[in-house]
Amino acid sequence: MQVEAGPLLQQINYPSDLRQLKATELEDLCHELRQFIIDIVSVNGGHFAASLGVVELTVALHYVLNTPYDQIIFDVGHQAYGHKILTGRRDVFHTNRILGGISGFPKRGESEYDTFGVGHSSTSISAALGMAVASEYKGETDRQHVAIIGDGALTGGMAFEALNHAGIEKSNLLVILNDNCMSIDPNVGAMKEYLTSITTSKSYNKFRDELIAVLAKISKNGPDAYGWAKKLEQSIKGTLLKNANLFESLNFRYFGPVDGHDVVKLAKTLEDLKHIPGPKLLHAVTVKGKGYALAEKDQTKWHAPGLFDKITGEIKKNKSDKPQPPKYQDVFGHTLVELAEQNKKIMGVTPAMPSGSSMNIMMKAMPERAFDVGIAEQHAVTFSAGLATQGMVPFCNIYSSFMQRGYDQVIHDVALQNLQVVFCLDRAGLVGADGPTHHGAYDIAFMRCIPNLVVSAPMNEEELRNLMYTAQLPDRGPFVIRYPRGNGVMVDWKRPFAEIGIGKGRKLHDGEELAILTFGTIGNEAVKAIQVLNQEGIYPAHYDLRFAKPLDEELLHEVFANFKKIITVEDGSLIGGIGSAVLEFMNDHNYQAQVVRLGIPDTVVEHGEQAELWKLCGYDATAIMEASKNLAKSIKTDTMVS
Numbered sequence: 001m002q003v004e005a006g007p008l009l010q011q012i013n014y015p016s017d018l019r020q021l022k023a024t025e026l027e028d029l030c031h032e033l034r035q036f037i038i039d040i041v042s043v044n045g046g047h048f049a050a051s052l053g054v055v056e057l058t059v060a061l062h063y064v065l066n067t068p069y070d071q072i073i074f075d076v077g078h079q080a081y082g083h084k085i086l087t088g089r090r091d092v093f094h095t096n097r098i099l100g101g102i103s104g105f106p107k108r109g110e111s112e113y114d115t116f117g118v119g120h121s122s123t124s125i126s127a128a129l130g131m132a133v134a135s136e137y138k139g140e141t142d143r144q145h146v147a148i149i150g151d152g153a154l155t156g157g158m159a160f161e162a163l164n165h166a167g168i169e170k171s172n173l174l175v176i177l178n179d180n181c182m183s184i185d186p187n188v189g190a191m192k193e194y195l196t197s198i199t200t201s202k203s204y205n206k207f208r209d210e211l212i213a214v215l216a217k218i219s220k221n222g223p224d225a226y227g228w229a230k231k232l233e234q235s236i237k238g239t240l241l242k243n244a245n246l247f248e249s250l251n252f253r254y255f256g257p258v259d260g261h262d263v264v265k266l267a268k269t270l271e272d273l274k275h276i277p278g279p280k281l282l283h284a285v286t287v288k289g290k291g292y293a294l295a296e297k298d299q300t301k302w303h304a305p306g307l308f309d310k311i312t313g314e315i316k317k318n319k320s321d322k323p324q325p326p327k328y329q330d331v332f333g334h335t336l337v338e339l340a341e342q343n344k345k346i347m348g349v350t351p352a353m354p355s356g357s358s359m360n361i362m363m364k365a366m367p368e369r370a371f372d373v374g375i376a377e378q379h380a381v382t383f384s385a386g387l388a389t390q391g392m393v394p395f396c397n398i399y400s401s402f403m404q405r406g407y408d409q410v411i412h413d414v415a416l417q418n419l420q421v422v423f424c425l426d427r428a429g430l431v432g433a434d435g436p437t438h439h440g441a442y443d444i445a446f447m448r449c450i451p452n453l454v455v456s457a458p459m460n461e462e463e464l465r466n467l468m469y470t471a472q473l474p475d476r477g478p479f480v481i482r483y484p485r486g487n488g489v490m491v492d493w494k495r496p497f498a499e500i501g502i503g504k505g506r507k508l509h510d511g512e513e514l515a516i517l518t519f520g521t522i523g524n525e526a527v528k529a530i531q532v533l534n535q536e537g538i539y540p541a542h543y544d545l546r547f548a549k550p551l552d553e554e555l556l557h558e559v560f561a562n563f564k565k566i567i568t569v570e571d572g573s574l575i576g577g578i579g580s581a582v583l584e585f586m587n588d589h590n591y592q593a594q595v596v597r598l599g600i601p602d603t604v605v606e607h608g609e610q611a612e613l614w615k616l617c618g619y620d621a622t623a624i625m626e627a628s629k630n631l632a633k634s635i636k637t638d639t640m641v642s
């Protein structure tokens with residue numbers, strides 16, 4: 001849907017147009033930009049509150065800096081909608097996150113203004129520092145490099161690794177800390193409290209604007225004046241800031257806190273900061289959801305609300321009179337509490353995804369046993385390992401793609417020590433509109449090769465519950481349960497727990513000539529395919545493998561003894577996936593069969609609806625049907641020849 005931009009925004013195709021505006025027009029432009037984001041996200045969906053919170057910062061940055069020569073890196077990138085609109089993509093913004101449209105995150109291939117591909121958090125300072133060091137090396141000393149990072153993303157270890165390194169480099173690096181006290185859920189940790197303490201230091205705040213302006217002026221007068229200015233600044237800050245400033249201790253020059261919604265003042269401050277060399281941090285205080293009252297009030301709900309009526313604020317839901325199957329994440333959340341009531345050793349761990357994973361259900365019911373540890377997947381895994389050494393049974397819930405961050409910890413801290421940590425990998429498989437940074441494509445492949453690990457996937461809600469039940473029984477080792485984004489298939493899902501044998505798959509039904517082996521919820525696409533195939537006189541057997549490791553060898557012997565045509569289906573990378581595991585088994589046991597593997601091919605799968613992407617990758621119900629028919633045809637031909 002096309003939406004008309006306001007009169008100022010209409011004139012701006014690129015930041016060079018923005019730079020023609022008078023400073024007095026910037027506020028109006030911010031208003032129009034905010035309105036444009038509201039208009040389009042309300043009918044298209046996507047991330048919402050974060051972009052509203054950085055409208056002024058975005059406008060001020062492109063107004064003052066010489067982008068794209070000067071480089072801005074947005075951390076995570078879910079807040080970069082304003083940036084996209086101001087940098088050549090206003091007229092295609094209505095295609096945001098839609099198949100074939102622009103990406104919901106900055107992406108190098110999409111625009112020269114998107115200096116770095118993002119999606120996973122806490123990478124911006126490292127990337128900006130790399131660019132700054134390269135510029136310095138090339139003699140481009142006038143070039144500015146800005147990382148804009150939220151207080152949530154600052155809880156990620158990588159951000160600190162980068163600050164630690166940047167503090168000893170002399171390159172031109174500005175880190176803008178976009179402090180809105182929120183991650184997706186309220187931000188957590190001691191750092192958050194520290195930031196609040198600086199924000200409320202009244203005596204320092206009174207001086208800071210003058211300080212920045214004076215320093216900028218002095219710094220322009222050459223290196224001697226610069227050294228003198230630095231001493232003056234340190235003595236003023238030392239006196240006025242109660243505690244030693246953390247960023248100053250890391251050799252960053254700390255400026256702020258400033259009002260992140262005063263666009264004129266922000267532009268003036270950024271202009272001054274351009275003339276102060278070396279690593280600098282500007283602490284901007286913003287409100288997530290700024291300008292849309294409901295979003296300001298309930299920032300978690302409006303992080304990515306889906307479609308909504310922009311006038312009433314009503315979030316649109318698929319209305320149905322019939323009860324609907326729950327989301328897998330909610331089955332996880334409720335089941336965890338149920339299990340934790342019976343097993344006092346169970347604890348919950350989430351790296352900054354309480355509402356996304358539904359760990360918030362346990363955090364509410366048992367606050368002393370469930371932890372949001374910040375955007376810190378590596379820490380979440382090793383913290384869970386520590387709990388397990390003391391006899392606890394942690395359920396560590398991490399989105400499949402974010403688990404890529406915690407890989408060494410899974411091997412080194414959990415698997416090698418054979419500790420009982422249950423990894424629940426939410427958003428496994430293709431996730432849809434968030435696109436390639438968020439697809440959970442690789443976990444089957446990267447988990448399957450680790451000794452001691454059990455790797456499982458439920459086909460439905462009841463199976464998820466039973467796998468969770470099985471994983472927490474005494475003397476289990478590390479246990480992975482992967483499940484996808486979205487809703488399940490059972491309305492009546494809260495059934496009594498039953499143990500599942502480790503490495504035991506199940507035959508859903510017998511068949512003729514052809515066997516379909518599935519892993520996880522994508523098996524439900526096979527069920528649909530088989531229903532249609534049956535009407536056409538093709539009767540494949542269907543096996544739900546349940547475990548990628550250990551494989552159900554007994555079941556596979558049965559399959560290879562009875563079928564010479566086999567299809568494997570998985571919502572995961574074909575390389576190293578369950579199909580590969582089946583081929584390995586076939587080879588190791590000297591079977592011969594024609595095996596067709598359906599799953600994610602060796603390519604970057606872009607964004608789009610989940611079902612659209614399954615189709616594109618060739619493993620939705622229709623594709624399974626086609627593959628089955630082709631194999632069935634070849635069965636007939638083979639038979640005729642023999």
Ligand SMILES: Cc1ncc(C[n+]2csc(CCOP(=O)(O)OP(=O)(O)O)c2C)c(N)n1
Nearest residue numbers: 050119120121150151152153182183184352
């Ligand atoms: C490694 C990683 N883990 C989790 C996420 C999910 N995530 C996306 S945005 C976000 C919160 C970011 O908070 P902040 O940086 O403060 O930005 P804000 O949304 O408040 O503007 C989280 C946890 C992610 N993108 N990357």
